[in-house]
Amino acid sequence: MSIIKLDEVRKEDLQATGGKGANLGELIHQGFPVPPGFVVTVDAYAEFVDIDSLPTSDEIGDDKDSFCASIRYRIISTAIPKALEDQLRSHHEALQQARDEEVVYAVRSSATAEDLGDASFAGQHDTYYYVDLKNLSMMVKKCWASLWSDAAFSYRQSHGIEHRDVKMAVIVQEMIRSETSGVTFTADPVSGSKSVIITESSWGMGAAIVDGRVSPDQYIVDKTTGALTSSKIADKKFMVPPTLDQAEVSRLQEVPAHQRRIESLTLKQVGTIASWAAKSEAYFGSHQDIEWAFENDNFYMLQSRPITIMGEHDDHVPDGKYVLFKPVAENFTDPLLPLSQDILVKLAPMMTVIYGRMYMKLSHFKTMVPLKISDVDMATMAYLGDVKDIKARVSVLKLIALAPVTYIFYLVFGVLYARTSHMPDDFMDSFRDYFHRVSDDPTISAPEAMAKLFLKPRFFEPIGNMAILVNISASRYFLLLEVLGRLLRRWLPNLRSDAPSLLSSGTKGVLSTEMGREIWGLAKIIKQDAALSNIILTQEPDKALTTLQGQEAGTEFTGKLASFLGKHGHRTLKEFELNSVRWEEDPSPVIAMIRNYLLADADPDASEARVQDQRHALLEEVKAGLTSLPLEKQLGIRFKIISTIRDRSRYFIKLRENSRFYHIMGFYAVRKKVLQSEAELIGKGALRCKDDIFYLQWREVQDLQADKRTWADVEDLIRLRRMNHIRLTKMRPPKTIGVDNSETEAEEVSGNKISGQGASPGSYQGTARVIMDPATDAEIKPGEILVAPYTDPAWTPLFLTANAAVIEVGSYLSHAGTIAREYGMPCVVDVLGCTSRIASGDLIQVDGGSGTVTLLDHQMPESS
Amino acid sequence: MIPELLCFLLGVHLSVMLVASCYRMIDLWYRIGDFIFRILARIVVITALNAIFILSFQGDFKIALISGQLFFLAFHIGFFWFGRVLVTLLTRFKSF
Numbered sequence: 001m002s003i004i005k006l007d008e009v010r011k012e013d014l015q016a017t018g019g020k021g022a023n024l025g026e027l028i029h030q031g032f033p034v035p036p037g038f039v040v041t042v043d044a045y046a047e048f049v050d051i052d053s054l055p056t057s058d059e060i061g062d063d064k065d066s067f068c069a070s071i072r073y074r075i076i077s078t079a080i081p082k083a084l085e086d087q088l089r090s091h092h093e094a095l096q097q098a099r100d101e102e103v104v105y106a107v108r109s110s111a112t113a114e115d116l117g118d119a120s121f122a123g124q125h126d127t128y129y130y131v132d133l134k135n136l137s138m139m140v141k142k143c144w145a146s147l148w149s150d151a152a153f154s155y156r157q158s159h160g161i162e163h164r165d166v167k168m169a170v171i172v173q174e175m176i177r178s179e180t181s182g183v184t185f186t187a188d189p190v191s192g193s194k195s196v197i198i199t200e201s202s203w204g205m206g207a208a209i210v211d212g213r214v215s216p217d218q219y220i221v222d223k224t225t226g227a228l229t230s231s232k233i234a235d236k237k238f239m240v241p242p243t244l245d246q247a248e249v250s251r252l253q254e255v256p257a258h259q260r261r262i263e264s265l266t267l268k269q270v271g272t273i274a275s276w277a278a279k280s281e282a283y284f285g286s287h288q289d290i291e292w293a294f295e296n297d298n299f300y301m302l303q304s305r306p307i308t309i310m311g312e313h314d315d316h317v318p319d320g321k322y323v324l325f326k327p328v329a330e331n332f333t334d335p336l337l338p339l340s341q342d343i344l345v346k347l348a349p350m351m352t353v354i355y356g357r358m359y360m361k362l363s364h365f366k367t368m369v370p371l372k373i374s375d376v377d378m379a380t381m382a383y384l385g386d387v388k389d390i391k392a393r394v395s396v397l398k399l400i401a402l403a404p405v406t407y408i409f410y411l412v413f414g415v416l417y418a419r420t421s422h423m424p425d426d427f428m429d430s431f432r433d434y435f436h437r438v439s440d441d442p443t444i445s446a447p448e449a450m451a452k453l454f455l456k457p458r459f460f461e462p463i464g465n466m467a468i469l470v471n472i473s474a475s476r477y478f479l480l481l482e483v484l485g486r487l488l489r490r491w492l493p494n495l496r497s498d499a500p501s502l503l504s505s506g507t508k509g510v511l512s513t514e515m516g517r518e519i520w521g522l523a524k525i526i527k528q529d530a531a532l533s534n535i536i537l538t539q540e541p542d543k544a545l546t547t548l549q550g551q552e553a554g555t556e557f558t559g560k561l562a563s564f565l566g567k568h569g570h571r572t573l574k575e576f577e578l579n580s581v582r583w584e585e586d587p588s589p590v591i592a593m594i595r596n597y598l599l600a601d602a603d604p605d606a607s608e609a610r611v612q613d614q615r616h617a618l619l620e621e622v623k624a625g626l627t628s629l630p631l632e633k634q635l636g637i638r639f640k641i642i643s644t645i646r647d648r649s650r651y652f653i654k655l656r657e658n659s660r661f662y663h664i665m666g667f668y669a670v671r672k673k674v675l676q677s678e679a680e681l682i683g684k685g686a687l688r689c690k691d692d693i694f695y696l697q698w699r700e701v702q703d704l705q706a707d708k709r710t711w712a713d714v715e716d717l718i719r720l721r722r723m724n725h726i727r728l729t730k731m732r733p734p735k736t737i738g739v740d741n742s743e744t745e746a747e748e749v750s751g752n753k754i755s756g757q758g759a760s761p762g763s764y765q766g767t768a769r770v771i772m773d774p775a776t777d778a779e780i781k782p783g784e785i786l787v788a789p790y791t792d793p794a795w796t797p798l799f800l801t802a803n804a805a806v807i808e809v810g811s812y813l814s815h816a817g818t819i820a821r822e823y824g825m826p827c828v829v830d831v832l833g834c835t836s837r838i839a840s841g842d843l844i845q846v847d848g849g850s851g852t853v854t855l856l857d858h859q860m861p862e863s864s
Numbered sequence: 865m866i867p868e869l870l871c872f873l874l875g876v877h878l879s880v881m882l883v884a885s886c887y888r889m890i891d892l893w894y895r896i897g898d899f900i901f902r903i904l905a906r907i908v909v910i911t912a913l914n915a916i917f918i919l920s921f922q923g924d925f926k927i928a929l930i931s932g933q934l935f936f937l938a939f940h941i942g943f944f945w946f947g948r949v950l951v952t953l954l955t956r957f958k959s960f
Contacts, residue, residue, distance in 0.1 A: 411876070411939055418884030419891055430894060455954075457947040462891045 002044040003087045006037045006173065016041045018110030018169035023284075023304055030283055032276065032301050037105070037173030038091045042112055044084055045144050045168045049075060054164050057157070068153050072145040080137045088140070088172075092133050095174060103174055105131045106302070109143040110169040125152060125168070129175060129205065129240075136172065143170045151716050176300045177242035178293030180264050181206035182216060184277045185307055186223070187287040194287065196229070197221040197274045201264045203255055204239030206291055206302065214238050217264050221274040228270060232772060236260050242295075257540040272299050280304045321375055321738035322352060322359035323382045326811055335728040337694040338721055339701070340578040343447050343670060354737060356728040362739065368405075370398040379736045413473065419463045420473040420655065425509035428464040431662040435570075439669045446673035447698055453666035467662035474659060477504075477652035484645045491638055492625045497849055498761030499618060500649075501812070505821040506608075506615050507650040511661040512815070513822060515568050516796045519590065520604050522564060523597035525557045532557065533598055541591035561587065570668035571661075573792055578671045579694040596774070596797035604800055604823070611824035657818070677701055686711055695721040732833070754838075756806070756831035758851035759817030764804040764826045765856070768842040770835055774798060785846055787838050791816040799823050804846040806834050806853050820848075828853055868928040871921065875932020878917065882910045882933075883940055 001016075009017050009025020017025065021039040028034045045051075049071070060067055080088075096103050109125030126146035128139040146152065147168045156163055182201030187194045200216035215234040222229050239255050265273075273292060276299065280288045284304065291303040335356020336344070345351045351358050362375060365382045373381070373392040438449050454468045463470060485500040496502075526532045532554055535547050548554035569584025583590050626638045674693060681687040686704040688711060693701060695718040703709040769784040774795045780786060786802035788795065790809050799805065799819050807816040810829030820827030826848030834853065838844060843857035885906045892899040914933065921929050 410880075411936065412943060414877075414880040415884045415887065415940065418880060419887050423891065424895065427891065427894075451951050451954075455951045457944050457951075459941075459944045460890060462893065463887070464891065 002041055002047075002084050003091055004039050004041060005091070006034070006039060006171070009039060015112060016043065016169065017171075018042065018112050018167075020108060020110035020303065020305065021169050021171050024171065024173070027280070027283075027301060027304060032280065032304075033299055035174045035176050035300050035302065036095060037171060039110065040084070040088075040140055040170040040172065042167035042169045045170075048078070048080070048084075048144065051164065051167065057163050060163070064153060064157075065150055068148045068150055071148040075141050075145040075148070076138075078141075080141065085137055088136055089133065091172075092136070102132065105136065105172050106175045107131045107136070107139040107143060108171040108173065108303075109146055110171050111147060112165075112167045112169070125149075131172075131175075140170045140172070144168050149716060151720065173302070176293040176295045176302065178205055178295050178300075179203070179242065180269070181291075181293035181302075182264075182273075184273050184290045184292060185287070186277050186281040186290075187307060195223050197223055197277050199265070199270060199273050199277075202234075202236050202239060203259060203264055204241050204253075206240075206293060219265065219270045221270065223278065226271065226274065228267065231263070231270075233261060233263055235773070236264065257543050260540070269294060269297075269299075276301060317354055317737060318352060319738070321362040321379075322354060322736065323362050323365070323379045323739070324733060324735050325351060325358040325360050326383055326809075334574060334577070335725060335733075336577060337579050337725060338697055339674065339694045340576070342697040342699075343450055343578065343674075344576070344667075355731060355733045356725065357733045359737065362736075368402070370395050370402050372398075375739045379739050383735055416463070416469055417473050417476070420470055423463070423655075425654075425658075427462070428467065428470065428658060428662050430462050430464040431467055431665065434461075434465045435662075435665050435669050439672045442676070444673065446670050446677065449670050449673045450666075453669055454663065467659050467666060470659040471656060471663060474652045474656035477649050477656060480645055480649035480652065484642065484649060487638075487642060487645070488622070491629060492622065495622065495625065496618075496761070498758075499622070501821060502615055502618055502761060503622075503646050504649045504653060505818075506612060507654045510654050510657045510818075512657055512818070515571065516604070516819070518564050518568070519593050519796070520597060522557065522560055522590075523594045525560060526594060527598060529553055536591060536595050537598060541588035541595065542586070544595075545587060545591050561590070564590070570665040575664045575667060575792070578667065578674055579691060580671075582668050582671070584668075592774070593797055597800070600780075600797050600801040607800065607823045611822060614824060677705065681705065688715075692718050695725070752855040754831050754834060754853045754855070756828040756834075756851050756853065757811065758827075758848045759807075759810065759812050759814070759829040760805075760820035760825060760827035761848045762804075762824070762826035763845070763847045763849065765843070765845045766803055768806070768838045768840060768844045769802070770838060770840045771798065772835065785844060787834055787840075788816075789835050790814075791819070795819075799825065804848070806831050806838065806844070806846055808832070808834050868924050871925045871928035872932040872935075874917065875929040875934075876936045877932075878910070878914050878929075879933040879936035882907075882914060883937070885910050 004013070004017065004025075006021070006025050007028045009021055010029060011022045011026040013025065014022040017039045024034050024037075025039075054071075092103065107128045109127065111125055126143050126149075128142065131139045147166065153163065156166060180201055180203060182199060183206065184197060184199040186197050188196055188198055197220070199219045199221070201219070202214045202216040214236055216236070217234050218230075218232045219228060220230040221227065236255050237260060239253055241253050273290075276292070277288065277290050280290060280301070284306070287307045288304045289307045290301060293300045293302055336353065336358070337356075341353045341356070345353050345358060350360055350364055352361065353359070360382065362378055362382065366373070366375075366378055369378070369381070371392040372395045377392060435453070438444055438452055444452065458465070481500055481504060484504070488495055488499050492499075526536055532548065532551070535544050535551075535554075539547060549558050565584050565587055569587075570582050572580045572582045573589065574580045622642060623639050626632045626636075626642070629638060632638050678687065678690070678693040681693065681701070681704050682690070686707075686709075687693060692714075696704075696714060700709065700714060700717075704714065764785065766783055766785045767781075768787050769780045770787045771780065772789060780798050780801050782801050783803050784801070786795075786798050786805040788798075788805070788807050791805075791807055792815050795815070796819055800823065802825065804825050805816055805820050805827040807814075807827070807829045808831055810816045812829075814829055816827055816829055826846045828846055828848055828851050831853055838853070838855065842855060845854040845856055847853075885903070888899070888903045888906065889896075892903060896903075917929055918926060
C-alpha cells in the first residue's frame with residue numbers, strides 16, 4: 001500500500017510509515033488531538049528509487065558527495081508514478097471536502113531509522129510547510145531526497161547505520177494555521193532534570209522556534225504538582241505567520257511591537273500543554289519532545305518523539321587542560337556564533353574555542369609563570385587573577401629560563417609602554433578616523449579589517465590608532481594596585497580592606513562612565529517634559545523614538561541623541577559578538593535605558609557625590625594615619641608614594657577602559673564588513689535570511705561569494721549550527737577543562753553561602769531580584785539586590801535603584817564592578833549559578849569585601 | 865664581561881627611551897601646538913643623556929653601550945616588518 005491515512009496507522013507500522021508516522025498514528029488512536037493527514041509509505045519510496053539497485057555502504061566509494069548528489073538528482077528529476085499521483089489527489093480531496101478554505105499541508109520526512117532513542121536524526125531530513133496540492137508531489141520527492149543529503153549520510157555513517165536499510169516515508173498532514181505554537185520537553189534536555197515539563201512558545205507557526213530563529217517564551221511546570229514554577233518572557237522579534245504568500249522568499253516576518261514582549265500563552269494553555277505532554281510521556285514510556293500548536297484556541301499535537309540527548313554535551317573537546325578566558329566570558333555568557341569565532345579567534349593563536357566559548361591552554365600560563373604550582377592553583381590564578389591562598393614556590397629553573405623571555409618582552413613592548421605612560425585623555429580619538437577609513441573602504445574584507453585594526457603593526461601611526469596595544473600596556477594597573485594594597489597593609493594595617501579599590505576609583509575621563517552620564521543627561525531632558533516622559537514610558541522603544549522625532553518638543557532630545565550616537569553608536573549588548581546590533585543601527589536599547597532611568601527615579605549625580613565624599617574621607621584618613629609613622633610629618637614621603645601609585649593606577653585603569661571603548665569600535669568595523677557581504681549574498685539569493693551569515697565560517701562565505709556553494713549547500717548547515725548554538729547557550733561553560741577542580745567548585749556553593757569575587761566593598765542585606773535581561777524584565781524596587789547573569793552598559797540604570805549586586809560572571813574591572821564602585825554599592829561577581837540558586841524574593845546578604853553571598857531565606861521560584 | 869653586558873643593556877634602555885620620546889611627536893601631532901615644547905625638551909634631555917653616557921664611557925664599555933643602542937634600533941625596525949609579515953602569513957595560513 002502506497003498511502004495510509006494517519007488515523008489508520010499503528011505503532012506496529014513503523015517499518016511502513018517511519019518512526020514519526022507510527023507515533024502520530026498511535027497518538028490519534030489514543031485520542032491525542034493530532035491534525036488529520038496521511039502517510040506516503042516507505043514502499044512507495046522503495047519502489048520509486050528501486051532500492052535493491054542501490055549500493056551497500058561498503059560498495060559506495062570515497063566520493064560520497066558525488067554519490068549523494070547523483071541520487072538526489074535522480075529523485076528530484078524523475079516524475080512520480082501516475083498511480084501514486086492519483087492517490088495523493090484522492091486523499092487530498094477527502095480532506096478538502098470537510099473544509100471551506102483550501103487545505104495546505106506540512107510535509108514531513110519520516111525515516112525508518114529516525115527517533116530510535118540513540119540516534120535522533122534531528123534536523124537531518126526535510127520538512128516543508130504551506131504545501132498545496134500543486135506542489136505536493138514535488139515536496140514528497142524532496143523529502144525522499146533529503147535522506148541522501150550530505151549531513152544525513154554522514155550522520156548514518158557515524159552511527160554505523162547501513163544506508164540502504166534506511167527508508168523514507170513522508171507524512172502529509174493538514175497544516176494548522178496556528179496563532180501560537182512551540183515545543184515542549186517532558187524533561188530538561190540540558191540539565192537532565194526529570195521533574196519538570198519545559199514549554200517554549202512563540203507567535204505564529206512553530207518553524208521559527210524549531211529552526212532556532214526566535215527566542216521563545218519559556219514556561220517550566222513542576223511535573224508532580226502541575227504548578228507553574230517559572231516563566232520567562234522573551235523579546236519575540238520574528239514569527240512565521242499563519243498565512244503566507246507563496247511568492248515570499250523569506251518566511252519570517254517581524255512581530256508587531258505591541259506583541260513582542262507579552263506572554264504568548266495563557267496559564268490555562270500552559271496547563272493544557274503540560275497535561276497532554278504528561279499523557280504522551282506516560283503512553284510512550286519515555287521522555288518526549290513534543291511540537292504543538294494552538295489554532296482558534298484549540299490545542300493540536302503535531303509531533304511527539306523521544307528526547308535523545310539528556311544533559312549530555314557531545315562537542316569536541318580537545319585533549320589538554322584549559323581555562324576559560326575571562327576578559328570575554330565576563331562580558332556575556334552566551335557562546336560566540338561561528339563567524340565571530342572564526343574571525344576573532346582564528347587570529348588569536350593562544351585561544352581555543354570549546355562549547356562556543358574562548359579558552360586558553362593552561363600550559364601557556366604555566367610556562368609564563370616562574371612558579372612550581374598545581375594545575376588547580378594555576379587555573380584559579382589564571383581565571384581570577386587572585387594569588388591569595390595559592391600554594392606555590394618560585395621555580396629557580398623557570399626563573400632563569402624566563403629571564404631572556406622577559407627581556408624579549410621588554411624589547412617588544414618597552415617603547416609601547418613608554419609611549420602610553422603619560423598621554424592626554426583624548427589621544428585615542430584618532431582611532432575613530434582610522435575606523436572610518438577602514439569601514440568605508442569597500443576593498444577590505446572582514447578578516448582584513450580585523451587584521452588592520454587590531455594586529456598589523458604600523459611604523460608611523462600614532463599610538464592612539466593601536467587600541468589593542470594600548471589595552472595591553474594598560475595591564476600595569478594590576479601590578480600597581482597590588483603594590484598599593486601591600487603598602488597600605490604594611491603602613492596602616494587597620495585601614496579598611498577595600499581601601500586600594502576605593503582610592504583607585506572615580507577617575508574623570510573614563511569614556512564608559514561618561515556614556516552613562518550622557519544617557520542620564522538625555523533622561524533629564526525627557527524628565528523635564530511630562531508629555532515626553534509619557535511617550536518613553538508608555539510606548540515601545542522603537543515606536544517611542546519615531547514619535548519623539550515627529551514632535552517639536554522632542555527636537556532638543558533627538559538632537560542630543562544623534563550626538564550621543566555619533567560618539568557611542570558602536571556600543572551594544574554583547575559587544576564581542578559580531579552579530580550584536582549596534583546602537584547606531586538600532587537606538588531602541590538607548591531609549592530603553594532612558595526609560596529605566598525614568599522608572600528608577602534615582603539621581604546618579606547624588607550617588608557619585610556620595611562616593612566622592614567617601615573617597616576623599618578615606619584619603620584624609622590615610623594621610624592622618626601615616627603621620628604617626630617616623631619622619632612622615634616632616635617629609636610626607638609615604639603619602640607622596642601612596643598618592644603617586646594611586647594616580648598611576650587610576651591612569652592605567654582609565655587607559656584600559658578607554659582602549660576597550662575603541663577596540664569595541666574596531667569590532668563594529670568588522671561587523672560592517674560582514675553586513676556588506678551579507679547584503680551582497682542575499683541580493684544574489686545565496687543567503688535567504690538576515691543573520692544566517694553569522695552561522696557560517698568566513699571560508700564558507702567566500703565560497704558563496706565565488707559561487708562555489710549555493711543556498712542549498714549551506715541551508716542545512718546553518719540550521720544545524722543554529723540548533724547547536726541554542727543548546728550551547730543553555731549550558732554553563734566550565735571554568736576549566738581537563739583540570740580536576742571539583743573541590744574548589746564544591747566549596748564555592750557549600751551550604752547556604754556562595755563564594756565569588758568581591759568587586760565593590762561593603763555589606764548589605766536585602767531582597768533579591770533576579771533579572772535575566774534588562775530589556776524585558778527590568779523592574780527592580782528601591783533597596784532590592786540585583787542578581788544577574790552578566791552586566792554591560794544597558795544594565796547601568798538598574799544599579800541606581802538596587803542597593804547591592806550579585807553577578808554570575810565578571811571580575812574586578814568588569815562593568816558590574818566598575819559601576820558598583822562608582823555608585824558605592826557592594827558587589828560580588830563571578831558567583832557560580834547565582835541566577836539559578838537565588839530566586840526573586842529571597843533574603844540574601846552580600847559581602848563585597850569577602851566576596852560572599854549568603855542565602856538567609858530561600859523562597860520558591862515565583863511565576864510571572 | 866658582566867660590566868660590558870650591563871653597558872649593553874643600558875644602551876638598549878637609553879635607545880628605548882629615545883625612540884619613545886621621538887614617537888611622542890607622532891602620537892601628539894594632533895595637539896602639537898600644546899605639546900611641542902615638552903616633546904622637544906624630552907628629546908633633548910634623553911639625547912643629551914645618551915651623549916653623556918657615550919662620552920663618559922671608554923674602550924669596550926663604550927662599544928658595548930653603542931652596540932646596545934644600535935641593536936635596539938635594528939630590532940625595533942625589524943620587529944615592525946617581521947610583525948607585518950607574520951600577520952599577513954597568519955591570515956593566509958588560517959585560510960581567510
